[in-house]
Amino acid sequence: MTITESVTPTTDWVAAATAVGTALAEGVAERDGSGELSLAAYDLLRSSGLSRALVPAEAGGGGATHREMGDALRELGRHDPSTAVAFAMHTHLVALQVWRHRHGMDASAVFEKVVAGAILASTGASDWVESNGSAVKVDGGYRVSARKAPASGCEAGTVAVTSIRWDDAPDGPQVLHCAIPLSAPGVSVEKTWNTIGLRASGSHTIVFDDVFVPDAAVSLIRPADLWPPILNSVIGAALPLVMAAYLGIADRSVELVAQLLRGRTEPHMVALAGEMMNAYTTATDLIGAMFTDADNLRFPNTDAHAARTLSRKTVVADSLVATVRLAIETIGGAGYSRALPLEMWYRDIHGCLFHPLPRAKQTRFTGRVLLGHSPLG
Numbered sequence: 549m550t551i552t553e554s555v556t557p558t559t560d561w562v563a564a565a566t567a568v569g570t571a572l573a574e575g576v577a578e579r580d581g582s583g584e585l586s587l588a589a590y591d592l593l594r595s596s597g598l599s600r601a602l603v604p605a606e607a608g609g610g611g612a613t614h615r616e617m618g619d620a621l622r623e624l625g626r627h628d629p630s631t632a633v634a635f636a637m638h639t640h641l642v643a644l645q646v647w648r649h650r651h652g653m654d655a656s657a658v659f660e661k662v663v664a665g666a667i668l669a670s671t672g673a674s675d676w677v678e679s680n681g682s683a684v685k686v687d688g689g690y691r692v693s694a695r696k697a698p699a700s701g702c703e704a705g706t707v708a709v710t711s712i713r714w715d716d717a718p719d720g721p722q723v724l725h726c727a728i729p730l731s732a733p734g735v736s737v738e739k740t741w742n743t744i745g746l747r748a749s750g751s752h753t754i755v756f757d758d759v760f761v762p763d764a765a766v767s768l769i770r771p772a773d774l775w776p777p778i779l780n781s782v783i784g785a786a787l788p789l790v791m792a793a794y795l796g797i798a799d800r801s802v803e804l805v806a807q808l809l810r811g812r813t814e815p816h817m818v819a820l821a822g823e824m825m826n827a828y829t830t831a832t833d834l835i836g837a838m839f840t841d842a843d844n845l846r847f848p849n850t851d852a853h854a855a856r857t858l859s860r861k862t863v864v865a866d867s868l869v870a871t872v873r874l875a876i877e878t879i880g881g882a883g884y885s886r887a888l889p890l891e892m893w894y895r896d897i898h899g900c901l902f903h904p905l906p907r908a909k910q911t912r913f914t915g916r917v918l919l920g921h922s923p924l925g
Contacts, residue, residue: 561612561620569627576628576748580892583742585750588670589631590667590704598635600663602642607659614643614785615839618792625796629896630748632793634701634750640786641668641709644881645822647845647858658727661707669705669730671696672782676904678772679723681756689762690714690724695738700738705730708754712761713772721772724767734759745895755818762833775924776811780854783848787861787903788838791868795835796901797893798868801875802828804890808879817878824874831867834860855917865900865907876906 572589579586592600602617603609612620617639625632642662645655645730662668674680674696692712699708707727712724715874728735738753770776805821812818838860845851872894876883883890905913 559597559610559612559614561598561601561610564598564601565620565623566627568592568596568598569624572631576630577889577892579630579748581747583747585634585701585703586628586631587704588630589635590701593635593667594665599638599665601669602646603638603659603662604646605739607649607656608663610661614646614788614842616843617643618789618835618839621789621793621808622799626800627796629793629797629893630746630750632796633790633896634704634749634751634897635797636786636790637670637700638668638705638792640671640782640789640921643785643845644782647781647847650844650846651849657660666706667701667704668792669702669708669754671699671708671710672786673698673902673904675711677723677775677779679713681712683712683724683761683914684716685714686760689760689765692724692726692728692756692759692761692805694756695753696756697753699737699754700749702730702752702754703750708735710754710756712756714769715772717769719771722769723772723776724761724766725768725770725778726761727767728756728759728761728765730754732759741749745892745897747895748900751790751915770784770910773824773924774921775851777849778851780851783854783857783904784842784849785845787857788835788842790903791831791835791838791861791864794865794868794897795831797897798828798871801872801890801893804888805875805878808882817880820874820878824871824878827867827870827874831864831871833850834864834867838864840877847893851917851923853922855914858905859914861903862907862910863903865903868897868900 601610601612605611621632621636645658649655683690683692694712696710708730709727711723711725734757736755738755740753741751757840820832876890916923
């Protein structure tokens with residue numbers, strides 16, 4: 549399917565997401581089958597203003613709030629889950645820069661790139677604290693090599709926001725945080741994403757093969773095996789946005805149940821619908837609480853804020869999965885059929901379980917913080 553539309557820029561970000569989602573919706577099933585990312589979707593996200601919506605107005609962006617961006621991702625997730633989740637990766641990186649801006653740090657270089665049309669590709673899922681890859685110090689910068697997966701939307705990306713392990717640093721193993729153009733010599737994308745859900749998110753592997761990274765592209769050098777406070781700000785900025793994209797899938801699932809079963813009175817069906825709504829309400833309310841506590845990206849950079857956000861993420865993920873499962877169960881045998889989109893939504897919704905941190909790692913993190921320890925240990 550070829551998408552040729554453009555979307556007029558607006559400051560009604562949900563309306564913009566509706567327009568983009570509507571343009572993409574017809575090809576969702578086809579892309580789910582092929583596993584191909586919609587590159588045209590990113591043209592629409594640029595032309596609508598959504599790709600730069602979070603950039604402050606004074607920096608040339610749309611001036612959207614954190615919550616408004618979450619609402620837009622939620623709306624996009626109602627139409628095209630794979631694109632919504634992949635786009636949330638770009639969006640959360642912009643949100644981190646807004647957090648830095650709100651705390652008196654200079655984010656102008658990134659803002660300029662995003663306003664000019666850059667799409668940021670995150671490798672955070674494979675980086676986390678220890679990171680991977682290798683870096684060698686050379687004149688003016690570093691030569692780096694690594695494989696980073698999954699990197700959602702990387703085929704449409706222009707800049708990889710990544711980190712590289714530097715084991716031979718003078719003061720012991722370090723991690724370099726850096727931005728690398730995906731057009732740089734030695735950078736390639738290996739198409740490795742082949743999953744049961746979110747198949748069209750383009751979450752492939754970015755390969756860095758002896759890539760030169762100038763000193764100016766390195767934003768942070770930190771010890772490799774200690775908890776870095778920067779990740780507290782990433783967690784607080786990113787997770788509300790990412791989970792909002794998945795909430796759009798739950799929205800559609802609940803709406804489909806209401807549409808197909810309106811007026812039915814069978815006791816078991818009514819009870820299952822009520823149980824579904826318990827899970828859905830839990831997810832919706834907790835995502836709202838995540839945005840409230842994020843305080844439009846003014847939240848404090850503390851282990852406690854990160855731990856609370858991660859606890860909410862785990863409960864939200866469980867509740868979102870339960871919502872779609874119960875939608876299938878409430879509808880009955882027809883819900884198990886591929887004639888309805890529920891089976892795709894059920895595959896897609898499971899992606900929320902794997903964003904940092906999965907349950908076992910989250911409970912350890914949150915428990916350690918509660919008991920007065922570093923999150924790592």
